Amino acid sequence: MNKIGNIPQTIYWSIPEKTRKSWDRRIPYYVRFRDHFAAMIEAGTLASGTKLPPERALAEEFSITRVTVRQALIRMEAEGLIFREERRGWFVSPPRVRYDPTANTSFTESITEQGRVAGTTVLSQQQVAASQWESAHLGCAVGDPVFFISRLRTVDGRAVMVEQIHVKAARCPGLLDYPLDQSMTGLMSEKFGIIVHRAQINMRPTALSGFPAKALGVAVGTPSLYLSRTILDQFNEVVECDQEFWRHDAIEICVSAVGRPAGRIEEKATA
Amino acid sequence: MNKIGNIPQTIYWSIPEKTRKSWDRRIPYYVRFRDHFAAMIEAGTLASGTKLPPERALAEEFSITRVTVRQALIRMEAEGLIFREERRGWFVSPPRVRYDPTANTSFTESITEQGRVAGTTVLSQQQVAASQWESAHLGCAVGDPVFFISRLRTVDGRAVMVEQIHVKAARCPGLLDYPLDQSMTGLMSEKFGIIVHRAQINMRPTALSGFPAKALGVAVGTPSLYLSRTILDQFNEVVECDQEFWRHDAIEICVSAVGRPAGRIEEKATA
DNA sequence: AAGTGGTCTAGACCACGTG
DNA sequence: ACGTGGTCTAGACCACTTT
Numbered sequence: 001m002n003k004i005g006n007i008p009q010t011i012y013w014s015i016p017e018k019t020r021k022s023w024d025r026r027i028p029y030y031v032r033f034r035d036h037f038a039a040m041i042e043a044g045t046l047a048s049g050t051k052l053p054p055e056r057a058l059a060e061e062f063s064i065t066r067v068t069v070r071q072a073l074i075r076m077e078a079e080g081l082i083f084r085e086e087r088r089g090w091f092v093s094p095p096r097v098r099y100d101p102t103a104n105t106s107f108t109e110s111i112t113e114q115g116r117v118a119g120t121t122v123l124s125q126q127q128v129a130a131s132q133w134e135s136a137h138l139g140c141a142v143g144d145p146v147f148f149i150s151r152l153r154t155v156d157g158r159a160v161m162v163e164q165i166h167v168k169a170a171r172c173p174g175l176l177d178y179p180l181d182q183s184m185t186g187l188m189s190e191k192f193g194i195i196v197h198r199a200q201i202n203m204r205p206t207a208l209s210g211f212p213a214k215a216l217g218v219a220v221g222t223p224s225l226y227l228s229r230t231i232l233d234q235f236n237e238v239v240e241c242d243q244e245f246w247r248h249d250a251i252e253i254c255v256s257a258v259g260r261p262a263g264r265i266e267e268k269a270t271a
Numbered sequence: 272m273n274k275i276g277n278i279p280q281t282i283y284w285s286i287p288e289k290t291r292k293s294w295d296r297r298i299p300y301y302v303r304f305r306d307h308f309a310a311m312i313e314a315g316t317l318a319s320g321t322k323l324p325p326e327r328a329l330a331e332e333f334s335i336t337r338v339t340v341r342q343a344l345i346r347m348e349a350e351g352l353i354f355r356e357e358r359r360g361w362f363v364s365p366p367r368v369r370y371d372p373t374a375n376t377s378f379t380e381s382i383t384e385q386g387r388v389a390g391t392t393v394l395s396q397q398q399v400a401a402s403q404w405e406s407a408h409l410g411c412a413v414g415d416p417v418f419f420i421s422r423l424r425t426v427d428g429r430a431v432m433v434e435q436i437h438v439k440a441a442r443c444p445g446l447l448d449y450p451l452d453q454s455m456t457g458l459m460s461e462k463f464g465i466i467v468h469r470a471q472i473n474m475r476p477t478a479l480s481g482f483p484a485k486a487l488g489v490a491v492g493t494p495s496l497y498l499s500r501t502i503l504d505q506f507n508e509v510v511e512c513d514q515e516f517w518r519h520d521a522i523e524i525c526v527s528a529v530g531r532p533a534g535r536i537e538e539k540a541t542a
Numbered sequence: 543a544a545g546t547g548g549t550c551t552a553g554a555c556c557a558c559g560t561g
Numbered sequence: 562a563c564g565t566g567g568t569c570t571a572g573a574c575c576a577c578t579t580t
Contacts, residue, residue, distance in 0.1 A: 028549060031491065054565060065551055067338075070566090075492040078349070078478040087558050087566050096475060102373075102528035196530040204367060205476040205496050205519035207349040219567080220302065221346040223494055225476050234530075248476035255526055257373035259467040259505075299568060325546060336570055341547090358547050358577050490548080 029064050030072035034079075037072075041081055041092055048094040052082065055090075078223055080249030086217050096252040097155055101201045101227060106183035111155055119154035120181045123162070123215060127169060127176065134166050137230060137241045145169035149180055152215055160250035162215040164243045171239050184240070185231075194239055200230045205248065212245035223248040300335050301343035305350075308343075312352055312363055319365040323353065326361075349494055351520030357488050367523040368426055372472045372498060377454035382426055390425035391452045394433070394486060398440060398447065405437050408501060408512045416440035420451055423486055431521035433486040437512045442504075455511070456502075465510055471501045476519065483516035494519040 040046045052058070055073070059066040073090055076082045084090045097111055111118035130144040138146065149165040165184060167175060172192045180187075188194040208216065208224045216222075227244040311317045323329070326344070330337040344361055347353045355361050368382055382389035401415040409417065418440050424432040436455060438446060443463045451458075459465040479487065479495045487493075498515040 030549080056565080065553090066566095067552090068550060071549085075478065078492060078494050079480075080475070080477050084566085088560090089565075098473075102526055104530070198530060199528040201524075201526050201528060203474075203524040204351070204522065205494060206351050207346065209350075221349060223349050223476060251475065253472075253474040253524075255373055255472050257470040257472060259375070259469060301568080327546080336572090337547095338571090339569060342568085355547085359579090360546075 029068050033072040034076050046092050048092045050092045052090040083249055086219055093249045098252050098254045100254050102255050116155050121152045122180045123150040123152055125149045125176050139238045147175050159216045161244055161246045162212050166241045168239055195234045197234045198232045203227045300339050304343040305347050317363050319363045321363045323361040354520055357490055364520045369523050369525045371525050373526050387426050392423045393451045394421040394423055396420045396447050410509045418446050430487045432515055432517045433483050435514045439510055442510050466505045468505045469503045474498045
């Protein structure tokens with residue numbers, strides 16, 4: 001046990017003081033800091049979930065300033081190696097969960113299959129008047145009744161995603177009276193006879209701010225994956241629209257594509 | 272024209288000096304800096320591609336230190352609002368290109384359809400002995416001959432992606448003698464009779480380092496989207512494996528899902 | 543040669559979480 | 562109450578790009 005706690009003192013590089021012009025300057029401190037911990041994480045020396053020592057302790061241990069430590073930590077966070085809980089500290093990231101947004105399997109089902117424990121909490125549920133955004137995405141008029149549901153999803157107890165679900169109220173009368181911590185797809189099919197015919201899924205890496213950051217308990221500006229899903233029923237009508245804000249280090253998106261006739265390429269080229 | 276150049280002086284908030292305990296401390300400077308520029312970018316006042324003033328000029332203009340300016344800029348980079356070219360400066364990000372990794376359309380084709388200009392440069396092409404990674408992903412023995420091709424993809428002249436393509440050499444004799452700046456799928460189908468039967472695509476947000484960062488001309492640690500694609504032919508054999516490193520702000524992944532019989536869910540649950 | 547971004551120092555105060 | 566992370570200051574030198 002050394003002065004930085006649960007991290008073994010296997011420092012295979014040390015930083016000489018004030019030799020800013022020597023060889024060691026070719027590799028920035030924060031990169032070496034990162035490499036050091038990345039190696040330990042890969043080797044399993046630092047198990048996932050392990051809390052890192054306080055930033056000040058790390059700074060002292062490695063003879064660098066706290067600013068540099070934070071630069072390294074934030075870079076490692078961007079890589080997905082570690083994550084932070086707002087004002088609580090830095091932790092080694094658990095393995096990513098695989099997630100196929102095109103599959104019909106539910107979140108819970110998919111996580112369970114991977115031997116992890118899924119959890120769902122309803123944050124809010126209400127009927128609202130369709131906003132501009134909802135109008136555009138649901139294909140209804142501004143002001144039309146819409147059910148708005150917000151849920152928090154966890155894996156092994158860690159908050160990994162918040163979602164905002166927008167449903168055309170007219171298609172699912174009384175939806176909010178059912179338990180909403182289960183699969184929405186299942187609910188809509190069983191209670192309202194709505195079959196998912198097609199879904200359009202868009203994803204982009206971005207950063208969290210405002211409500212999603214608050215809900216996930218992460219710092220504003222934390223990298224994330226934003227996923228939106230538009231669901232059409234058997235009549236090819238939009239019935240639901242989801243927005244998912246994922247911790248970027250929690251997820252690996254896995255989709256499969258099936259080959260289509262080669263003719264399709266020419267078809268598109270001449271269109 | 273003010274002292275920070277091409278940015279109109281529409282500063283709707285100003286930072287009082289040394290009033291650290293007053294109301295204004297509720298919102299961090301770097302967040303307000305971000306909000307200020309985000310508003311200008313959304314409003315179109317700052318056109319995409321515009322170069323921001325030097326960091327020092329921004330710091331002086333907003334009466335904050337350069338460290339804080341950089342914190343804001345890096346956060347905006349994570350969001351995808353702006354991007355940087357290593358040691359050249361900060362620029363407003365162009366709109367994302369849509370990309371469907373499950374479609375049979377080629378990169379060039381897909382970009383062109385969106386009214387953008389696609390470019391491809393072959394960075395390297397060689398025959399190598401299969402590494403551990405290639406062995407595992409291609410399903411061949413370590414040391415087997417593999418064609419390794421590395422390409423840089425641009426949109427409107429901006430480098431947005433580097434890819435590394437690994438192909439079983441035995442399946443495509445003489446592949447490297449063909450021009451490699453065109454669609455690999457087309458080449459393999461026309462010259463070697465290989466039809467894409469299925470592809471498995473995995474994606475995860477991460478950060479760039481080493482070769483991909485160098486190739487894209489971005490700083491180490493820049494957020495990115497990593498995409499790997501495994502392609503199986505009509506005999507259900509792996510013939511090719513791609514790794515794509517995307518600038519995270521350049522892309523929006525768009526896939527569509529088709530509804531499957533509800534029975535599939537029970538089927539999986541009992542598996 | 544000058545300018546700019548990349549890296550880094552040595553401090554500081556505040557807000558929030560945990561004891 | 563204390564410790565920790567979150568924010569911020571006012572400088573500095575270096576490496577690289579641009580003039």
